[in-house]
Amino acid sequence: MHLKKSDARIHKMPSRKGVVDKKKHSRNPVSNEQSIIYWCKDCNVPLLDKKCGVCEGEIFEIKLSGPGDIRFCSPYERELLGKLLLSEFGRDPLGEKLVLLNKISGEDKTAQVIVDGLNIGTLLFDMSLMEYRFEISEAGAQVLHGLIGSRTVTLKKTKMHLNGKKVSSELVESSTNDINTGDPVIVVSGNLVGVGISLVDGDNMATADGPVLKVRKISSSDLKLSSRVATIEDAITANLPHLRKIGKNAMNTIKGIASQKEHRKLPVHVSFSGGKDSLVVLDLTLSALKGRDVRAFFLNTGIEFPETVEFVHSHCEKRGIELIESKAENAFWENLESFGPPAKDFRWCCKVCKLGPAGAIIDQCSEDGGVCLTIDGKRKFESFSRSNISASEKNPFVPNQLNIFPIRDWRAIEVWLYIYWRKLDYNPLYDVGFERVGCYLCPAELSAEYERLKDLHPSIYDRWNSFLLKWAKSKGLSDEYVRHGMWRWKELPPKMLKLARELGIETEPSSVIDDFDITLTSGFSPCREGGFTVEASVKGVLVSEASAILNMLGSTVVSEELGMVLLKMDSGTVKFFSSGSLKVTANSKEDAHSCLEATAKQLLRASKCTECGICLKVCPVNAIELGSEKGRVYINDSCIRCGKCTDGCVVLKYSDKILSAMLNGRK
Structure with missing residues (x-):
């Protein structure tokens, strides 16, 4: 085997704006460092390890912009890409080749297109036009040059440095007449080939005054597509040692925790959403714990795709798996008028449609109030907020649940290769334009995918x-x-x-959203598990703003999925949801009142902050930031909770009277 780190076929893919590329490779996407895959030149397949499982040929390294959750192009995306190549360049030269997509930053769906180890361009959904476009790269231009006779501008030979330059008509030798203003074009100058943007129509390219073309990037052309057309089966075979290794590691994670003395007799539950990750985890669990009682959880939010509900039921029935389904029924629609549409920073729907049903399922499946063992398919590469997942974690939002994350280090391509290798049936939505499977109206869904809902x-x-x-x-x-x-x-x-x-x-x-307000929705009452609870409704503060400031009262845990922040204080626990619901639990009525009052003060402060800077001056450990992306007031982990910033806050000078009036129903 010959591993090369620099070769004409290797292309360092552009990093997202503002990201510094590091030399040392890390799989932690939160750092935005580049992720790496490899490519076997002889087999012409992607590799997830430095060694091909078939041959001893030359291996190339491909650096990917973070998070590097690369995957295979779906049939729908492949058809779409082919149509775009045909419409823009008159030919789709990719044929039956394996096509990979690497998700990168953009307005909406944006992914680099990788073929034969080359980044040939970017497939993106244009939010202005509300349609897909393909932006050809320098490598893509060099691959297409010679195969097509369209969208091409030939420049006279020049010693001028062309990269990033605008050129005038005097430098244009010829151009095809299918070019419109703003089109991406192939630029040729002698033995140099690259990509540019046309500033005029092709008919005017050689005569127009002023700049007619902007050259993005151009270099010596020696790139060609491989003559070998590999298949998914070829990719599986080449990566089989790696798949067996990560599969074994995942099963050992499941076995290791599920076989601990306190867990041996517990039923094992797999969180089965109908998505690809939970599908793989379900298969791994069945393989790892043969002879053990394995059940599947399905939280039916009431706004699931019909295909998802059908797939979950049919897959479990086909494999003889007991399915435990908890339905939110019409909870979403019943609360919609009150809350309005959910948003990425206002996920009230998760509390209504997920947290309640999840709690009901856990209570049902926890034997005698014991631990419910749940195998979950969350992965670090899915989002930056999930980048620090441990092998197992207690769920701070659902009592009695211990989650195990056996594929937390897997990338999407590993998940898909495992599915193809094991010949697992999967949710058909993946083949028709959906990268993720969730609620059909989820605000986290891409606009490109939302447009597919209209069609389907x-x-x-x-x-x-x-x-x-x-x-x-x-x-x-x-x-x-x-x-x-x-x-x-x-x-x-x-x-x-x-x-x-x-x-x-x-x-x-x-x-606009009402100004800050907090109102009791239930009085101080004994809790059946012991202690006291009190609930309130809060307006004018987002979860992101609350999480930014509540750290000064105690330790906080934020769940983006559930749209909530959990605050643990010495005297009690506070849960604040994006819907505005606030719940306090404490050992005594006095403690519950104290927690509520302290929390309300900080929420008022977050809402009314004038950014006067007094708190910055009184903080002894410089733990406060004002006007940051995290909120008007952000308290970092350096906070020693001395309370000096609260004492010196102008907003809170009259907070006792303001909050007393609110909590007693007087405005």
């Missing part, structure tokens, strides 16, 4: 879209606000604000 299930789409349009109208927002997916945030991120400005879409609702 028009009646479901119409019901949800009709609500969104009605909701937007009530807020003084336009139909275009909904069409371009801006409903998916309470507070639009910079990329969406930029898009809105470009499209002339108003983003400020005429009816």
Whole structure:
């Protein structure tokens, strides 16, 4: 075997803006360091290890922009890519080749297209046009050059440095007449080939005044597609030693924890969502714990894709697995008018549709109040918030549940190779344009995938879209606000604000969120498990803002999926949900009141902060940031909880009177 780190066929893929590439490889995506896969030149397949399981040929290293959760192109995406190549360049030269997609940063769905170990371009969903585009790369231009006769500008030979330069018509030798202003084009100059953007129509390329072309990147051309067309079966065979190794490691993780003395007699439950990751974990668990009682959990939120519900039931029935299903029924629709559409930073739906049913399932499956052992398919590469998953974790939001994460280090390509290797049936949604499988109206879903809902299930789409349009109208927002997916945030991120400005879409609702308010929804009452509880409703504070400041009162845990922050204080526990619901649990009524009052003060502070900076001056350990992306007031882990910033806060000077009036029903 010959492993090369620098070769004409190796291309360092561009990092996301603002990310510094490190030389040392790390699989922790939270660091944004580059991830690596390999490519066997002879077999022409991707490798997940430095050695091919078939041959001793030359191996190439491919560096991927983080998180590096690379996967195989789905049939729908392959058809889409072929149509784009045909429409833009007149030919699809990829044929039956294996195509990989590496997710990168972008407005919406954005992925580098990798063929034969080469990054040939980017497949992206354009949020302005609400349609897919393909942006060819330098390597893609060199591969296509000679295969096609379209979208090409030939420049005269020059000693001028062309990369990143705009060129005038005097330098144009010829151009094809199928070029429109703004089109990506293949640029040729002598033995140099690269990619550029046309600034004029092709007919005017040789005569127009001023710059006519911007060259993005150009270099000596020596790249070609391989003559070998590999199959998925070839990829499986080449990666078989690696698949066996990671499969064995995952099963050992399951066995090691499930076989511990305190867990040996417990029933084992697999969290089965109908997605690819939970499918693999279910198969691994059945293999690891043969003869053990293994059941499947399914939290049916009531807003699942019909295909998902059908797949979960049919797969479990086919394999003889006991399925425990908890249904949220119409909980989402019953709460929709009160809360409005869920958002990435306002996931009230998770509390209503997941947390309640999950608790019911755990209570049902925990024998005599004991631990419920749950095997879960969460992976580090799915999101930055999941990058620090341990082999097993107690669930801070669902009592009595111990979660095991056996594939936490796997990438999507490993998951798919395992599925193909084991010949597992999988959710058909993956073949028709969905990278992830979840609720069909989830705000975390990409707009590209939401558009597929319109094609696949028009009646479901119409019901949800009709609500969104009605909701937007009530807020003084336009139909275009909904069409371009801006409903998916309470507070639009910079990329969406930029898009809105470009499209002339108003983003400020005429009816804004109410100012800060906190109201008791239940009195101080004994809890059946012991102690006291009190519940309140909070307005004017997001979970992200709460999590940024509550660290000063105790340790906090944030769940993006459930849309909540859990605060553990010496005298009690506080749960604050994105829906505005606040629940305090403590050993005594006095402690519950103390926790509620302390929490309410900090939430008021987060909502009303004027960024005066007094707290910065009184903090002895410099634990406070103001006006950051994390919130108006952010308290980091350096906080020693001395309370000096609370004592010196102008906002909280009259907080006792303000909060007393609110909590006693007086405004």
